[in-house]
Amino acid sequence: MRFPSWLLMLLLFQACHATPLRLVTFDYPPYVTEGDQGPEGLATSIVSEAFARIGKHAQIKLYPMNRALNLVSQRQVDGLFPLKKTPERELTMVYPHQPLLIQDYVFFVRKNSPWKFNGQLASIAGARIGITRNVFYSPRLDQALKAGLFAAVDSTDSHELNLRKLLAGRVDIVPCSRTVALQLLQTMPGGNNAVQTGPSIEKVASYLVFTPGPEAAKLAALFDQTMTRMTKDGSLNRLMANELRRQQQAPMRIH
Template sequence: MKHLFSLMMLLTVTWLSPANAEVVKLVTLQYPPYQYQEEDQVKGMVVDIVNEAFKRLNMDTQIRLNAWPRSLSMVKEGQADAIFTAYKNPEREQFLDYSKTVLMPQEVVLFVSKDSTISFNGDLTSLADYRIGIVRDISYGSAFDEARKNGTFKKLSEATNLEQSVRKFQSGRIDILISNRYTALAMFKQLGLSGQFKSLDREVQSVPSYIAFSKANNLSGLRDKFDNVLQEMMSDGTYNNIVKAYSE
């Protein structure tokens, strides 16, 4: 009887072990600090959140970084099970089952030096005379992009990438840096500049992004399970702890 009990316990452990877990195939794009390739590993803030959620569902993940159109095509055709971090629109909803819970809000904010007196009340015209650092060909949300198109800003300073823009910021050549919040915080940390800048209280715009599952693979049930686990992670502090690890 003792041997039978031991065998049953061994089978139970084997069934629950990651080696026997179902594998979910995920696609996304290179977008640090949310998701990025480092040597042969895919890492990042959202990668850690997604991996932890599927771990709680006893599922392994295979994550592939592609150009965004390629990732969308793969999940549409059922070559991948899910995609993140995806904005929601009617066209994509034709072939994707979106999570009900927002996976990661994409916050566009304004950074100033820590002793700056600049403020922002939501009116972009109030920033017209400041030197604002931007990265060429990057969208900062419909509100800022439209204001830029209309010639609201008189002193935009373009850079080829975020690091170059931050270097300008550090040297005092711009007054305001506009960026995705966590992308900028990760860059400050990478360059040893954490604590030198602050974000203004009012965000420019926040666009929710989600994980979305392939309708071709009939995964609405898995979507619901993922939603439940994601909410659990938000409640027990795991979600916030992961975010803090990449932003402090």
């Protein structure tokens, strides 16, 4: 009797590796939030279910984003999520083929702002932009940042701080995952004074990445195979529906 290659890989992996997988993440609502029992949210649910199917217990801990990145670079943990792909990161981290999330990145401005994004980055040339350190937004926005398109670039350590700076008038425009920004703005005093301007900058994929090591490639392959099966059997849609019910979002007016 022939067994599928993915099943043989899974059985071998389970037999040899009973220790928990140490994964780190960071506050990224609504995809990752701190719950009473530890990290929760859609990304956390997907990762937990995928490794439960693999038969590998995933210990997931939440840290500030820069600390989580340092733990991976110092090889003190086995992986990190969610993280976007860049050529530099691919040199030091092992990426699966299957993304964990695909997000719409958009610009936010204050109500009545003169800055309006029309789909071309030239339309917001000269604005003061707020960005989050160690975040890759999209190829074309990163290129514009390097080219000096904006009058000033203000960097901070979190999306929340960026949005607070926007509300306070310290920057003119902030790029962010639409879903993440909407969630954060709902928790801020005066959050309804920020609005999305224009269309999506780009759809960007985020991944679960693994620390380089003898098992990293096997883990990435198993994760890919499990994500494919979860897509086919409807599990991913079920997890998304559960999270949407758990965290209802108010619609945001387009500027």
